[in-house]
Amino acid sequence: QxxxxxxxxxxxxxxxxxxxxxxxxxxxxxxxxxxRRRKRLGKVDVNANSFTSQELKKALAKMKESEKAERKVSFxxxxxxxxxxxxxxxxxxxxxxxxxxxxxxxxxxxxxxxISKFNSSASTLDEKVAALYDLEYYVHQV
Numbered sequence: 001q002x003x004x005x006x007x008x009x010x011x012x013x014x015x016x017x018x019x020x021x022x023x024x025x026x027x028x029x030x031x032x033x034x035x036r037r038r039k040r041l042g043k044v045d046v047n048a049n050s051f052t053s054q055e056l057k058k059a060l061a062k063m064k065e066s067e068k069a070e071r072k073v074s075f076x077x078x079x080x081x082x083x084x085x086x087x088x089x090x091x092x093x094x095x096x097x098x099x100x101x102x103x104x105x106x107x108x109x110x111x112x113x114x115i116s117k118f119n120s121s122a123s124t125l126d127e128k129v130a131a132l133y134d135l136e137y138y139v140h141q142v
Contacts, residue, residue: 002051002056003020004022005059006022006023007020007021007022007023008020008021008022008023009021107138107141107142110134110138111135111138111139114131114134114135114138115131115135117131118131118132118135
């Protein structure tokens, strides 16, 4: 037999009977749990003595949907944490390269230097052609 939402159900091992108990109304904790359960299951008449099979199917479908959503969120969080462990932030890499006396430049910084080299009147024709070829490579990446 169906029992109202929020009931405590157990199997009595001595008698072999299933027992159901409604939550205590005196302490607020049981009421809060019952409210969360009602929100999760949707609008269900909890005062009825039994539920129809359609109501039970709808409630079960909603529970499965919320469980799938929770699994998806936890999977994404786990995946994000593992990716973060594999890689370091660019600021940290720059600091480590500076300690090794190596300057790390981004593609943007390199492209700005190549454009200024191309526009410079002090550059020779060969330097300007080389700058254009290098710039073409970086622009192609972008």
